[in-house]
Amino acid sequence: MSDRNCLIKNAIVNGKKQDLLIENNIIKKIGNIDDAIDKEETKVIDGNNKIVIPGLINTHTHIPMTLFRGVADDLPLMDWLNNYIWPMEAKLNADIVYAGTLLGCLEMIKSGTTTFNDMYFFLDGIVKAVDEMGMRAVLSYGMIDLFDGEKRKKELKNAEENIKMIKKLNNERIGVALGPHAPYTCSKELLMEVHEMAKKYNIPIHIHMNETLDEIKMVKEKTGMRPFEYLNSFGFFDGVSVIAAHCVHLSDEEIKIIKEKKINVSHNPISNLKLASGIAPIPKLVENGINVTLGTDGCGSNNNLNLFEEIKISSLIHKGATLNPTIINTKQSFEFATKNGAKALDLKCGELKEGYLADIALIDLNKPFLIPKENIYSHLVYSFNGNVDTVIIDGNVVMENGKMLNVNEEKIYEKAEKAYYKLIN
Ligand SMILES: O=c1[nH]cnc2c1ncn2[C@@H]1O[C@H](CO)[C@@H](O)[C@H]1O
Ligand SMILES: [Zn+2]
Known part of the structure; x- marks a missing residue:
């Protein structure tokens, strides 16, 4: 399965519950997408209780x-x-x-x-x-x-x-x-x-x-x-x-x-x-x-x-x-x-629009500080703590459900600690 074809189902996208399809590194379609998706080739992410935002x-x-x-x-x-x-x-x-x-x-x-x-x-x-x-x-x-x-x-x-x-x-x-x-x-x-x-x-x-x-x-x-x-x-x-x-x-x-x-x-x-x-x-x-x-x-x-x-x-x-x-x-x-x-930076991203770069984040709305789920765009500014759930950059899923997919987090912490001691000694 390629990461680079990805379908997010039933998420809040631009204020509406809908789907978002990524093909290669581009947002291909936003709307209700059921038809003609080859499930073998496409990674499907469940967007229920989640909001999609531009990265x-x-x-x-x-x-x-x-x-x-x-x-x-x-x-x-x-x-x-x-x-x-x-x-x-x-x-x-x-x-x-x-x-x-x-x-x-x-x-x-x-x-x-x-x-x-x-x-x-x-x-x-x-x-x-x-x-x-x-x-x-x-x-x-x-x-x-x-x-x-x-x-x-x-x-x-x-x-x-x-x-x-x-x-x-x-x-x-x-x-x-x-x-x-x-x-x-x-x-x-x-x-x-x-x-x-x-x-x-x-x-x-x-x-x-x-x-x-x-x-x-x-x-x-x-x-x-x-x-x-x-x-x-x-x-x-x-x-x-x-x-x-x-x-x-x-x-x-x-x-x-x-x-x-x-x-x-x-x-x-x-x-x-x-x-x-x-x-x-x-x-x-x-x-x-x-x-x-x-x-x-x-x-x-x-x-x-x-x-x-x-x-x-x-x-x-x-x-x-x-x-x-x-x-x-x-x-x-x-x-x-x-x-x-x-x-x-002259980049075609920063908005959820068809044809834009697939740089996005998903936020899990089932958090005490995001309830009631009514004025979510206000919550994102005034009450969210920043912990996002899933991140896609250039069409690649780099983090899913809070877990990094291609890197070992513990090793990064270890390396950083070691580098810090080299700097201060
Ligand atoms: O707020 C700041 N004002 C001025 N210089 C800064 C600030 N933060 C970091 N650097 C410094 O800018 C250089 C990077 O090229 C570094 O020396 C860094 O410490
Ligand atoms: Zn600076």
């Missing part, structure tokens, strides 16, 4: 940082990076990164995420784990030159080699992007070359922007401009697709640039709360028609990869901040994590 899309993370979970809590960004995270990251290698990525993929699959947009190091280790776990990902090598010319050359060379390595894989599930870390860690020369490279290879740029007041002050002192104005002054946003993570502190002029240049925003409310960076002006961005998506950031600043928490917090935090309970409703925050994420 979630995490648009900003550093996946191997699962190994940094809990190691440096309760610190501000610059102290956290300079004195804790960067010294530990100096000990990384491809094996450690591989172990952290296996764990991260497992955690994401179990909480309904099927695609993630990543920025990190040792991409050969990340690629290997993503491939084995069957996830969809866009990967970028995180470049930091700290304004040093030699370092810049090395970082650009490394980035280009990674682009070639990933393109050569020809793996439909694994895409590549460019990841200049941020305007306070990357020189103008590096950013300009990144822009050229993004055009040359026709790939997106993934960058941290306006996360803290400190970094904005640093950029302003150096350039006389706020970060978005500075990058815009040398055409960084022209003719390329950009995913800007955080965007916590923005001037009206910067919001105008984001709108005009069609920059995708990755909102990471939990990371921003934990590092006390601030609260992003998401309602204002939505009002301006800007594409808002959701990210968890790495497990050093979250400390998990459960995007359902991000959906809930993004619906709550702006209500509290604006004293307006009507702001960011359940449909909007759910779309941040699905449809909008797909748009940012």
